[in-house]
Amino acid sequence: MSEKIEFVQRENLKEKPDPTDLSFGKYFTDYMLSYDYDLDKGWHNLQIVPYGPIEISPAAQAIHYGQAVFEGLKAYKHNGEVVLFRPDENFKRINHSLARLEMPQVDEETVLEGLKQLVDIERDWVPEGEGQSLYIRPYVFATEGVLGVRPSYSYKLLIILSPSGSYYGGESLSPTKIYVEDEYVRAVRGGVGHAKVAGNYAASLLAQTNASKLGYDQVLWLDGVEQKYVEEVGSMNIFFVENGKVITPELNGSILPGITRKSVIELANQLGYEVEERRVSVEELIESHKQGELTEVFGTGTAAVISPVGQLKYGEQEIIINNNETGPVTQKLYDNYVGIQSGQLADPQNWRVVVPKY
Amino acid sequence: MSEKIEFVQRENLKEKPDPTDLSFGKYFTDYMLSYDYDLDKGWHNLQIVPYGPIEISPAAQAIHYGQAVFEGLKAYKHNGEVVLFRPDENFKRINHSLARLEMPQVDEETVLEGLKQLVDIERDWVPEGEGQSLYIRPYVFATEGVLGVRPSYSYKLLIILSPSGSYYGGESLSPTKIYVEDEYVRAVRGGVGHAKVAGNYAASLLAQTNASKLGYDQVLWLDGVEQKYVEEVGSMNIFFVENGKVITPELNGSILPGITRKSVIELANQLGYEVEERRVSVEELIESHKQGELTEVFGTGTAAVISPVGQLKYGEQEIIINNNETGPVTQKLYDNYVGIQSGQLADPQNWRVVVPKY
Structure with missing residues (x-):
């Protein structure tokens, strides 16, 4: 830490929301981390300040040209400790995203230290219920x-915190219905699909709305070149269990390199599964389902954690996965993953980072 | 007009900038148009207010997910009159962009009426020098x-005004050097390339920086599927003169439907040129240049108007167009286009819309 973090206290703390009605990303805590950049000073003015409206120029380039990136991670409370999950990976990835949009790199350790101090102040906001966590949103x-x-010659980094329930609102492991999108395209190699940039999400809304109208929960994106190969689902990466093997599309420049994806691959290896990262075509999935070899499908993401898929619709074809129930591999990965995250299981890889009491 | 526009006056007007040092999009006038949307009220609260910082939520979805679109047009002053150029086309296109990002449509006439009232108040800000104009930026x-x-369930529309010189800073018609981008991709069919959305511009910055470092002014984008066919240049559409014919890539879902592009096609037809909208491969350009048939290249856009291209670099090949000079077709289109815009020539299509004195 090269820089002392100033703490600007607010007069009155907010009332905390009903923990049974958190939903996702709707309530925000009392404070946020704020960090400024300009060409002369570089990154400076690292502060913890009251959460509240920010003032921007009406010409601010983020609003006009989309120069904006973000991250998402979670803090959990267990036995009185507050724990972050692999936060170093998020700050590594934010630098990857920043580089793609020609934005200045941040010092990963400085920002992580700022985040820890912020979460320490807000530890009473970390919910403890099943499937609940403090969602953390760093963005620049x-x-x-x-x-x-x-x-742009100037930027702002903020980290805001939101006590949240499960992303899809329902049961943690209730299977979702997925629409394979064969008209709209999320990203193509040479584009920005591999970075967590604001514009990718706005571009996804129309397909998502169309799928919702047809009764599907999420869209499965295909590659932008041939529209044949599976890329990712809405805000998740996607995995398949075929003949007992755990398979996920390889990172190809248009798929977001998910941190949950990476962790699930590592975890599956540790649990003894054979894992393949490779191209997966929709036709392969339909065919292997017909042969009875495609036994499970699930998505992974920070917000959704691990989420089983019960149904896939592609053109006129609709396939039901594992009788629309959560399969054994998905369940095992989920139990282990959530066990490590929440602190109920051992953490041999040191994925959990305890937030110190300053 | 269904709605009366409230005018909130400021106490002191700003000092106007030196008209010889305007550059592009750097100075802003005293007022802006502001219009709010929420689910209950729809569009409401149409006001002309002092230009100045705006307050937003730190969780505002535009910043996080890029739900933001914009337009650009210009006002010119001639013989004491202030004139807009085809503003109806911009508000038609903003609705097209809004639809692509699942944002609410605006009533085109209401917003155009608001713009006219705003520009009327700011008519002293419209510069009169050669190549100068009042750049108008509507955005949502x-x-x-x-x-x-x-x-999002709520939105803001703003129109801000900026007295501006020529976009590239130099002479209006000095030929630019273009780098044909064969690694990065701007857009692909099924994506948002045909809409004027914020994220498209952030995604273009890295390729632009790389081209600048190599000494090129702009990037020429290729199609996202095959990376063979020409799409558009930086912030312009692109035209070629081959064997006396005026040729431009056809709108294919990933090319922005430029209003200058459309106007230049119409104008070229009126001036008796044969115009073709079709696929154009880079290989065709290289070959027809070799045959002496590719005689001119130029870009079109609101900011850049009509801008000749003197050099194209593709891989190891570099071709010089028309001895790096502005060709006769480009010059003729430019003279006629700017003549109509500025009011020095007749306007048989009624492209010019005079701003009334309210």
Whole structure:
């Protein structure tokens, strides 16, 4: 830590929300971390300040040209301790995303230290119920007020915190219905699909709405070139269990390198599964389902954790996975993953980072 | 007009910038148009207010998920009149962009009426020098402060005004050097390339920076599927003159339907040129240049108007167009286009819309 973090206290703390009605990303805590960048000073003015409206220029480049990236991670409470899950991976990835949009790199340790101090102050906001956590949203956006299309000269990093229930609102492990999207495309190699940039999400909304209208929970994106190979699901990476093997599309430049994806691959290996990262076509899935070899499908993501898929719709074809029930591999991975996250199981890889009491 | 526009006056007007040092999108006028949307009221609260910082939620969805679209057009002053150029086309297109990102449609006439009243108040800000204009930036962004990925329930539309010189800073018609981008991709069919959405621009910055480092002014994007066919240049559409014919890539779902593009096609037809909208491969360009048939290349866009291209670099090949000089077709289109815009030539299509004195 090269920089002392200033703490600007608020006069009155907020009332905390009803823990049985948290939903996702709706309530925010009392404070946020704030960090500024300009060409002269670089990153400076690291502060913990009251959560509240921010002032921006009407010409701020983030609003006009989408120069904005984000991350998502979670804090859990167990036995009175507050724990972050692999936060170093998130700050590594935010630098990857920042580079893709020509935004300045952050010092990963400085920001992680700031996050720990923030979460320490807000430890009473970390919910303890089943499937609940404190969702953490670090993000960086361009603030310069000038309309030429070029990288901004100034930026703001904020970290905001939201006590949250499960992402899809329902049971943690109730299987979802997925629509294979064969018209709209999320990303293509050479684009920004591998980075966690704001514009990717706006671009996904129309397909998601169309799928919802047809009764599906999420969209499964295909590759942008041939529209044949599976990429990812809505806000999750996707996994298949075929003949007992755990298979997921390989990172190809248009798929987001999920931290849950990476962790689930590592965990599956440790649990003795054979794991393959490779191209997976929709046709392969339909065919292997017909042969009885495709036994489970699940998505992974920070918000959704591990989420079973019960149904896949592709054109006129609809396949039911594992009788629309959570399969044994999905269940085992989920139990182990959530066990480590929450602190109920051992953590041999040191994925859990305890938030110190400062 | 269904709605009366409230005018909130500021105490002191700003000092106007030196008209010889305007550059592009750097100075802003005294007022802006502001319009709010929420699910209950729809669009409401149409106001002309002092230009200045705006307050947003730190969770505003535009910043996190890129739900933001914009437009660009210009006002010119001639013989004491202030004139807009085809503003109806911009508000038609903003609705097209809004639809792609699942944002609410605006009433085109209401917003155009608001713009006229705003520009009337700011008519002293419209510069009169050669190549100068009042650049007009309408934009809409998501304001709801919630982190679930779904269309926002609230939005803000703003129109800000910036007295501007020529976009590239130099002479209006000095030929640019273009780098044909064969690694990064701007857009693909099924994506959002045909809409004027914020994220498209952030995604373009890295390729632009790389091209600048190699000494090129702009990037020429290729199609996202085969990376063979020409799409558009940086913030412009692109035209070629081959054997006297005016050729431009056809709109294919990943190319922005430029209003200058459309106007130049119409104008070229009126001036008696044969115009073709079709697929154009880079290989065709290289070959027809070799045959002496590719005589001119130029870009079109609101900011850049009509901008000749003097050089194209593709892989190891570099071709010089028309001895790096502005060709006769480009010059003729430019003179006629700018003549109509500025009011120095007749306007048989009624492209010019005079801003009334209210």
